Protein backbone atom coordinates (compact mmCIF):
# COMPACT_ATOMS: atom_id res chain seq x y z
CA UNK A 1 0.00 0.00 0.00
CA UNK A 2 1.46 3.34 -1.11
CA UNK A 3 1.11 6.78 0.40
CA UNK A 4 0.42 9.53 -2.16
CA UNK A 5 4.07 10.65 -1.97
CA UNK A 6 5.40 7.11 -2.44
CA UNK A 7 3.09 6.59 -5.38
CA UNK A 8 4.25 9.81 -7.08
CA UNK A 9 7.91 8.89 -6.53
CA UNK A 10 7.33 5.41 -7.98
CA UNK A 11 5.66 6.83 -11.08
CA UNK A 12 8.27 9.52 -11.82
CA UNK A 13 11.08 6.95 -11.47
CA UNK A 14 9.27 4.11 -13.27
CA UNK A 15 10.94 2.15 -16.04
CA UNK A 16 8.57 -0.81 -16.18
CA UNK A 17 7.53 -0.43 -19.82
CA UNK A 18 9.01 0.89 -23.08
CA UNK A 19 7.21 4.22 -22.75
CA UNK A 20 9.90 5.32 -20.27
CA UNK A 21 12.48 5.37 -23.11
CA UNK A 22 11.02 8.30 -25.05
CA UNK A 23 9.22 10.29 -22.37
CA UNK A 24 10.56 13.60 -21.06
CA UNK A 25 8.89 12.89 -17.74
CA UNK A 26 6.17 10.68 -16.31
CA UNK A 27 2.91 12.41 -15.41
CA UNK A 28 1.37 11.30 -12.11
CA UNK A 29 -2.28 12.03 -11.42
CA UNK A 30 -3.11 15.40 -9.88
CA UNK A 31 -5.96 16.98 -7.99
CA UNK A 32 -8.03 16.78 -4.86
CA UNK A 33 -7.10 13.73 -2.76
CA UNK A 34 -10.55 13.83 -1.14
CA UNK A 35 -12.52 14.21 -4.35
CA UNK A 36 -15.59 12.16 -5.12
CA UNK A 37 -14.74 12.24 -8.84
CA UNK A 38 -11.76 10.60 -10.52
CA UNK A 39 -11.30 11.49 -14.21
CA UNK A 40 -9.23 8.97 -16.19
CA UNK A 41 -7.91 9.55 -19.73
CA UNK A 42 -5.65 7.24 -21.71
CA UNK A 43 -2.23 8.90 -21.68
CA UNK A 44 -0.41 12.23 -21.28
CA UNK A 45 -0.05 14.30 -24.45
CA UNK A 46 2.97 16.27 -25.66
CA UNK A 47 2.36 19.32 -23.45
CA UNK A 48 1.78 17.09 -20.44
CA UNK A 49 5.07 15.30 -21.18
CA UNK A 50 6.83 18.69 -21.19
CA UNK A 51 5.21 19.99 -18.01
CA UNK A 52 4.60 16.81 -16.00
CA UNK A 53 0.97 17.76 -15.24
CA UNK A 54 -2.18 16.15 -16.70
CA UNK A 55 -4.35 18.14 -19.16
CA UNK A 56 -2.30 21.33 -19.51
CA UNK A 57 -2.48 21.59 -23.32
CA UNK A 58 -5.38 22.64 -25.58
CA UNK A 59 -7.40 19.60 -24.49
CA UNK A 60 -6.98 20.83 -20.91
CA UNK A 61 -8.73 24.08 -21.85
CA UNK A 62 -11.68 22.05 -23.14
CA UNK A 63 -11.69 20.04 -19.93
CA UNK A 64 -11.82 23.30 -17.95
CA UNK A 65 -14.84 24.42 -20.02
CA UNK A 66 -16.60 21.15 -19.22
CA UNK A 67 -15.77 21.36 -15.52
CA UNK A 68 -16.93 24.98 -15.34
CA UNK A 69 -20.18 24.11 -17.13
CA UNK A 70 -20.92 21.69 -14.27
CA UNK A 71 -19.92 24.19 -11.55
CA UNK A 72 -16.61 22.41 -10.92
CA UNK A 73 -12.95 23.29 -11.20
CA UNK A 74 -9.66 21.40 -11.05
CA UNK A 75 -9.59 21.56 -7.26
CA UNK A 76 -12.83 19.58 -7.10
CA UNK A 77 -11.61 16.54 -9.03
CA UNK A 78 -8.67 14.15 -9.35
CA UNK A 79 -7.31 13.71 -12.90
CA UNK A 80 -5.12 10.86 -14.09
CA UNK A 81 -4.36 8.55 -17.01
CA UNK A 82 -4.26 4.80 -17.68
CA UNK A 83 -0.57 5.11 -18.66
CA UNK A 84 1.52 7.82 -17.04
CA UNK A 85 4.02 8.34 -19.88
CA UNK A 86 3.45 10.00 -23.27
CA UNK A 87 3.31 7.45 -26.11
CA UNK A 88 5.62 8.55 -28.97
CA UNK A 89 3.84 10.27 -31.84
CA UNK A 90 0.72 10.50 -29.67
CA UNK A 91 -0.20 6.93 -30.59
CA UNK A 92 -2.66 4.95 -28.49
CA UNK A 93 -1.02 3.16 -25.55
CA UNK A 94 -0.57 -0.54 -26.35
CA UNK A 95 -2.58 -3.10 -24.34
CA UNK A 96 0.58 -4.38 -22.63
CA UNK A 97 1.65 -0.83 -21.70
CA UNK A 98 -1.81 -0.21 -20.25
CA UNK A 99 -1.71 -3.44 -18.28
CA UNK A 100 1.79 -2.75 -16.90
CA UNK A 101 0.81 0.75 -15.78
CA UNK A 102 -2.55 -0.27 -14.30
CA UNK A 103 -0.87 -0.98 -10.96
CA UNK A 104 -0.58 2.79 -10.47
CA UNK A 105 -4.20 3.46 -11.36
CA UNK A 106 -5.23 0.72 -8.96
CA UNK A 107 -3.13 2.36 -6.25
CA UNK A 108 -4.68 5.78 -7.00
CA UNK A 109 -8.15 4.23 -6.82
CA UNK A 110 -7.34 2.57 -3.48
CA UNK A 111 -6.00 5.82 -2.01
CA UNK A 112 -8.80 8.04 -3.33
CA UNK A 113 -11.63 5.51 -3.23
CA UNK A 114 -13.88 7.78 -5.30
CA UNK A 115 -17.56 6.89 -5.58
CA UNK A 116 -17.44 8.11 -9.21
CA UNK A 117 -14.97 7.24 -11.98
CA UNK A 118 -15.30 9.14 -15.27
CA UNK A 119 -13.47 7.79 -18.32
CA UNK A 120 -12.34 10.52 -20.69
CA UNK A 121 -12.63 8.90 -24.11
CA UNK A 122 -12.89 5.50 -25.74
CA UNK A 123 -9.59 3.98 -24.68
CA UNK A 124 -10.08 4.57 -20.96
CA UNK A 125 -13.69 3.37 -21.23
CA UNK A 126 -12.64 0.20 -23.04
CA UNK A 127 -10.04 -0.50 -20.37
CA UNK A 128 -12.17 0.31 -17.32
CA UNK A 129 -15.82 -0.27 -18.32
CA UNK A 130 -16.03 -2.72 -21.23
CA UNK A 131 -13.66 -3.81 -24.04
CA UNK A 132 -16.49 -3.23 -26.55
CA UNK A 133 -17.42 0.23 -25.26
CA UNK A 134 -18.67 2.51 -28.07
CA UNK A 135 -18.10 6.09 -26.96
CA UNK A 136 -20.44 7.66 -29.55
CA UNK A 137 -23.33 5.44 -28.42
CA UNK A 138 -22.64 4.87 -24.72
CA UNK A 139 -21.17 8.15 -23.43
CA UNK A 140 -23.10 9.49 -20.46
CA UNK A 141 -24.48 6.06 -19.48
CA UNK A 142 -23.80 4.76 -15.96
CA UNK A 143 -22.71 1.41 -14.70
CA UNK A 144 -22.10 0.32 -11.08
CA UNK A 145 -19.21 -2.08 -10.54
CA UNK A 146 -17.21 -3.14 -7.49
CA UNK A 147 -18.60 -0.23 -5.49
CA UNK A 148 -17.85 2.47 -8.11
CA UNK A 149 -20.24 4.42 -10.30
CA UNK A 150 -18.61 4.59 -13.73
CA UNK A 151 -19.37 6.57 -16.87
CA UNK A 152 -17.54 7.85 -19.94
CA UNK A 153 -17.56 11.18 -21.76
CA UNK A 154 -15.91 12.29 -25.00
CA UNK A 155 -12.17 12.91 -24.64
CA UNK A 156 -11.52 16.69 -24.74
CA UNK A 157 -9.24 16.11 -27.78
CA UNK A 158 -12.18 14.58 -29.65
CA UNK A 159 -14.15 17.75 -28.87
CA UNK A 160 -11.28 19.86 -30.25
CA UNK A 161 -11.49 17.86 -33.49
CA UNK A 162 -15.31 18.05 -33.57
CA UNK A 163 -16.69 20.98 -31.55
CA UNK A 164 -20.25 19.73 -32.18
CA UNK A 165 -19.58 17.19 -29.40
CA UNK A 166 -19.19 19.94 -26.79
CA UNK A 167 -22.88 20.26 -25.92
CA UNK A 168 -23.27 16.49 -25.46
CA UNK A 169 -20.21 16.46 -23.22
CA UNK A 170 -21.63 19.32 -21.13
CA UNK A 171 -24.82 17.29 -20.64
CA UNK A 172 -22.73 14.31 -19.56
CA UNK A 173 -20.95 16.50 -17.00
CA UNK A 174 -24.37 17.60 -15.70
CA UNK A 175 -25.21 13.93 -15.20
CA UNK A 176 -21.99 13.55 -13.16
CA UNK A 177 -23.21 16.32 -10.85
CA UNK A 178 -26.61 14.63 -10.61
CA UNK A 179 -24.85 11.41 -9.64
CA UNK A 180 -22.85 13.21 -6.92
CA UNK A 181 -26.15 14.57 -5.50
CA UNK A 182 -27.82 11.15 -5.74
CA UNK A 183 -24.95 9.58 -3.80
CA UNK A 184 -25.08 12.34 -1.17
CA UNK A 185 -28.85 11.96 -0.78
CA UNK A 186 -28.57 8.19 -0.40
CA UNK A 187 -26.07 8.73 2.45
CA UNK A 188 -28.23 11.30 4.22
CA UNK A 189 -31.90 10.56 3.33
CA UNK A 190 -34.44 13.18 4.39
Ligand code: SF4
Pocket residue numbers: 011014015016017018019020026083084085097100101
Ligand atom coordinates in the same frame (compact mmCIF):
# COMPACT_ATOMS: atom_id res chain seq x y z
S1 SF4 B 1 3.78 4.14 -18.73
FE1 SF4 B 1 3.53 3.49 -16.60
S2 SF4 B 1 4.52 1.46 -16.47
FE2 SF4 B 1 5.27 2.47 -18.35
S3 SF4 B 1 7.16 3.50 -17.72
FE3 SF4 B 1 5.50 5.00 -17.56
S4 SF4 B 1 4.84 4.88 -15.42
FE4 SF4 B 1 6.03 3.03 -15.85
